[in-house]
Amino acid sequence: MAKPFTFKVLATDGKARRGVIDMPRGEIRTPAFMPVGTGGTVKAMYMDQVRGVGADIILGNTYHLMLRPGAERVARLGGLHEFARWPHPILTDSGGFQVMSLSKLRKLTEKGVTFRSHIDGAAYEMSPERSIEIQGLLDSDIQMQLDECTALPAELKEIERAMELSLRWAERCKTAFGDQPGKAMFGIVQGGDNAALRIRSAQALSAMELKGYAVGGLAVGEPQAVMLEMLDITCPVLPHNKPRYLMGVGTPDDILKSVARGIDMFDCVMPTRAGRHGLAYTRRGKVNLRNARHADDPRPLDEESDCPAARGYSRAYLHHLVRSQEALGAMLLTWNNLSYYQKLMQDIRAAIETGSFDVRGAEITEGWARGDI
Numbered sequence: 001m002a003k004p005f006t007f008k009v010l011a012t013d014g015k016a017r018r019g020v021i022d023m024p025r026g027e028i029r030t031p032a033f034m035p036v037g038t039g040g041t042v043k044a045m046y047m048d049q050v051r052g053v054g055a056d057i058i059l060g061n062t063y064h065l066m067l068r069p070g071a072e073r074v075a076r077l078g079g080l081h082e083f084a085r086w087p088h089p090i091l092t093d094s095g096g097f098q099v100m101s102l103s104k105l106r107k108l109t110e111k112g113v114t115f116r117s118h119i120d121g122a123a124y125e126m127s128p129e130r131s132i133e134i135q136g137l138l139d140s141d142i143q144m145q146l147d148e149c150t151a152l153p154a155e156l157k158e159i160e161r162a163m164e165l166s167l168r169w170a171e172r173c174k175t176a177f178g179d180q181p182g183k184a185m186f187g188i189v190q191g192g193d194n195a196a197l198r199i200r201s202a203q204a205l206s207a208m209e210l211k212g213y214a215v216g217g218l219a220v221g222e223p224q225a226v227m228l229e230m231l232d233i234t235c236p237v238l239p240h241n242k243p244r245y246l247m248g249v250g251t252p253d254d255i256l257k258s259v260a261r262g263i264d265m266f267d268c269v270m271p272t273r274a275g276r277h278g279l280a281y282t283r284r285g286k287v288n289l290r291n292a293r294h295a296d297d298p299r300p301l302d303e304e305s306d307c308p309a310a311r312g313y314s315r316a317y318l319h320h321l322v323r324s325q326e327a328l329g330a331m332l333l334t335w336n337n338l339s340y341y342q343k344l345m346q347d348i349r350a351a352i353e354t355g356s357f358d359v360r361g362a363e364i365t366e367g368w369a370r371g372d373i
């Protein structure tokens with residue numbers, strides 16, 4: 001009998017929670033930041049480095065992996081952990097969000113969504129059942145329901161239609177997922193920027209007694225204040241003893257303010273994407289290494305960091321690599337950025353344990369607010 005999926009809240013500080021998810025492939029310390037490994041790779045990183053910066057779990061993408069190399073092929077090769085050499089937990093998104101944002105000629109019906117691949121134009125259908133089947137073929141540990149995320153701003157009736165469709169798809173995903181003790185299927189709360197719809201979605205999903213809950217439909221261009229207001233409304237309606245995952249979020253400031261409202265898990269392409277574009281995250285704010293003012297700067301990004309990329313290279317060298325579009329530039333800055341994000345989560349977890357989250361949060365935000373240095 002595989003070890004079951006369990007979540008324990010170990011400490012709280014206001015609405016902030018310090019917890020741990022226990023799964024057969026390992027523990028996930030929360031609040032957690034999940035590096036994005038869309039095509040089965042955290043871009044410009046070795047998986048040992050991803051582990052080395054402190055990540056307990058990474059994110060995979062059903063949409064990308066079903067198109068290339070194909071879910072059945074990954075299954076034949078032993079599943080995504082074996083394929084990508086990441087033996088720890090993996091969470092996979094269900095694919096709907098990526099279909100709507102990446103694919104062409106997509107058609108959404110009650111049954112699911114049909115679309116053409118953005119890679120070669122081949123036609124595909126993605127139903128709730130097929131999404132869960134693909135996530136199973138990938139041997140994903142935490143599987144997301146297929147949902148419809150409404151881009152904001154949107155008409156109320158459009159938000160309601162998508163939220164209600166997502167609830168029906170949640171039921172179908174729950175049925176398709178069945179009972180897999182060591183794994184979990186998370187529902188995704190929708191409802192746009194409308195309080196009543198958010199509450200209805202969260203209540204209906206809570207009644208399904210799922211193993212975890214994502215808050216979707218946010219970080220889609222709305223102001224931070226709207227995102228935070230939706231968390232104030234949604235989190236209290238979700239079960240206290242289940243993990244809450246805010247999808248696609250975010251900046252350090254977004255993360256601090258969302259932890260303060262009861263969020264346990266985050267994912268965002270920012271640290272990895274920014275690293276490939278010459279942007280470094282540091283305790284004292286962001287550093288744009290493309291900027292010529294770094295050309296003669298012998299200082300490292302942060303001599304107090306325990307990450308070799310932050311401590312062992314001059315800004316002048318990093319500037320040179322970025323300007324020359326050398327692969328090492330993306331590698332070192334991605335390494336630095338993921339290390340910064342994991343240190344941020346480590347500080348947040350420690351602050352909640354010692355009941356000093358609001359003070360530490362302010363210090364981190366104040367450091368962050370200094371902007372480009």
Ligand SMILES: Nc1cc(CSc2ncc[nH]2)c2nc(N)[nH]c(=O)c2c1
Nearest residue numbers: 036093097149216217218219247248
């Ligand atoms: N902002 C945002 C981001 C993502 C992608 S999370 C992700 N997948 C791969 C990397 N990161 C979302 N995914 C789903 N399924 N639903 C959403 O509402 C939603 C909202």
